[in-house]
Amino acid sequence: MSRFLNVLRSWLVMVSVIAAGNTLQSFRDHGFLSEKLYTASPGLVNGLQARTFGVWTLLSSVIRCLCAIDIRNRTPDNACDFQCAIEHAALFSSQLLPREILHLTSLYHITLFTFFLALAHFLSEVFIYHTAALTIGVMAPLMVASFSIMGMLIGLQYLEVEALSQNKKKK
Secondary structure, three states, X not given: OOHHHHHHHHHHHHHHHHHHHHHHHHHHOOHHHHHHOOOOOHHHOOHHHHHHHHHHHXXXXXXXXXXXXXXXXXXXXXXXXXXXXXXXXXXXXXXXXXHHHHOOOHHHHHHHHHHHHHHHHHHHHHHOOOOOOOOHHXXXXXXXXXXXXXXXXXXXXXXXXXXHHHHHHHO
């Protein structure tokens, strides 16, 4: 495994642990959200909203931790196992993307999506709904999501190169 992927895995674990801490804080005291995140409209934050935020954050935390544990997790089509999926992809080898990319690490993509979702959420709260201001409490998750997206997009390239080199070794 490349050094970059190891660093990315460590980053995902760290982000996951921080998110788990935020989850606990959301369940313990909903004032945390009104004081740190939704400072432009603190009156809109209540216990139900805080617990919902906590569950969403916990789910993101678990997904990110699972990806860090098994960054190469591959989930092929439901109809067959991974080898069968690669063989089916060979039928479509005339497409622009290499067949290995078609079935690359769905858990990785789901994890990447959690960061896009977080980025969209916080940006929309600041610029569309005006419930959050650009304070350090909002800037921190925006920076984490942005850096994570960049890192995971770079990591995707490493995973693709690894998959291609492993298939060349098999042939």
